[in-house]
Amino acid sequence: MNRPSFVVSRRLVLQGIAASAVAAALPAVARAQTGGDAVLFTIADLHAPYARLPALLARLRALRTEAGRPAALLINGDVFERGNAVCLKSNGAADWAFLEAVAAEMPVVLNLGNHETAVLDDMASFVARADRAGVQVISNLVDNRTGRFFAPFDARLGLGGMDVSVLGLAATNPFVYRKPVRDTLTFLDTARFVADALPGSSAGADASVVMSHAGVSPDKTFLSTLPAGTIVQGAHDHLDLDMTLDGRTYFHGASWGRKIGIVELAKGGAASYRAEEVAPSGGDEALAALIEAMKAEHLTEADCAVIAELPRAFDLHESILLATEALRQATDADVAMLGHTTFGAPLAAGPLSRYDFDAYVRFGGGVSVASISGEKLSAMLARANQFMAETLDGMTGDYVHVAEIDVDPAKTYRLAVNDWTAQNQQAYLGTTDLAFEKVEGLELKALIAEHLAATF
Incomplete structure (x- = not known):
């Protein structure tokens, strides 16, 4: 049985920070945007919410237009749901179509959850497919087979003249991952990883975001250690909460596509967070048609x-x-x-x-x-x-x-x-x-x- 291993943490973190510093210096489209401020949209624990997915896509597009500023979307894990027969039988066709569509609208950063392998048997396969969809994947999950992270554990976004750092944390309980993938995973102690990685990862950033799919209990082990102004997007427990903790913004955004979080960023100012409900009606016609076609093909009597x-x-x-x-x-x-x-x-x-x-x-x-x-x-x-x-x-x-x-x-x-x-x-x-x-x-x-x- 695979057990959490913390031995490789410090070495891998230092290697990852060095790689991130090089990547941050590269000219990229996401870093070339200019302006005064920016907005982050957030969702978590999607679980193939086909009743809401078209509406979610349409609302994200509308919010992007209404914002009139550089924007990015942070997806905090669990794209797929194995109990959704259509998702399972179609290998997540509608979910991939959703990711590709939002990635065409704005930069998308996805932190790995434990359901990314709900319809796949290898986390590396998800990372590769997400990359082809235009989604930037982050996570501190380590691949036992290579001794390396499945994806970079952080990202940097240039939005509205703001440099935004994003750090990704994974769930560390082996039993929340499907059995076929457990033995490929090594888990790093959450609090120690944050202590090792965040200072270098967020160095020089105008805003620092931690995307944690670890859950509220592990989050509580490091929240008080974060610098004031840090934004923490929680997930995994399907909670719906919004708190300010000694200058730190901490929120969970429910699940099943029921809410979109909106984080307003202003250079030199405090971030603000609010969330809005997504009604399960209407939405993107192309995605809705694809879902109906998949249902017609895969659902039984x-x-x-x-x-x-x-x-x-x-x-x-x-x-x-x-x-x-x-x-x-x-x-x-x-x-x-x-x-x-x-x-x-x-x-x-x-x-x-x-x-x-x-x-x-x-x-x-x-x-x-x-x-x-x-x-x-x-x-x-x-x-x-x-x-x-x-x-x-x-x-x-x-x-x-x-x-x-x-x-x-x-x-x-x-x-x-x-x-x-x-x-x-x-x-x-x-x-x-x-x-x-x-x-x-x-x-x-x-x-x-x-x-x-x-x-x-």
Whole structure:
């Protein structure tokens, strides 16, 4: 089993900084733009959001035009989604078309996530293909086979007379990468890498950006060490947050193409961040036509079968609470909890096909139950629903969604979770001593689908 290795960090970082210095001195189109200020657009954790991808492309084009200034797009990982049958069977044809289209509009920097190999079996293949699409890939992931980084770990952008440095950080948990690629990866300690790489990488820059796909918990190990003014684009945990931490801008931009971040840059001034929702309608006609053609080619009759007719759209938390209620009822539990990244796209109004359902519930598997005291349940509930957190202190990265419940500390409750949460209870629930028992005959995706069919 591949384990994180930190031995090569210092040597590789020094080599990478030397290479970056040479690249920064080269005349490049991206560095030749002039003007007074600039704007960065940001998205993260795309996961092949075909219901929104045409609208996302159209809105990025519109924002680029409205800005009237030099602009670039930062994509913080996870372009593909293996659970999207069309993405998988077409080898991401629509996703590549999206990347090529945005790269034709503005410079694009993509930090590697753990889903870049969702439809490929080699991270190097993704990097090569992205390069042909006109996308600049960065990451501090090391290829075991060569002992080198899969891509440069940083980039420099010349925007509006501003020199912008961008540093890329990868997720370091081997188990979030598909098994076929794990043994090709070496992971560098996130905080140590930032300490080694950032001073040289950002030297002389007017603005410094860190694109981290490591997740909020690793981010917390280095955020306080960054110089004031640093901009940190987080990802991986599918969070939606925007914070200013002692002069540092820190944000996560949700997932599934639901939001575009907008970072305003001014030479000699502080950066500002805001985000806007992307409605899942309309958009680029050519990309929409390609997606429909791919769906017609690759979706089966079973994929197109309608599970339920939803009377309205549900936001992501509401969508997940429908699933927790399905689990609670199926297991005769008092309370049910499900991990945040088990889910992807929120439920839209109208017919819910099996294909759409797979975008909503990404992962299935068994379910488990355990007895828990009211006192311990209260503590568990306090760290749940972290999408509502307003400070960084209580954020743990992985967390569960759960419906509100009045808890009697003296009572014993029956708790239901999916097997992944039970197996990783320390990460998701903050405990290690719950004796979960598997419930035979129940499968998560099946019971949720049955509940939706019976409810709507």
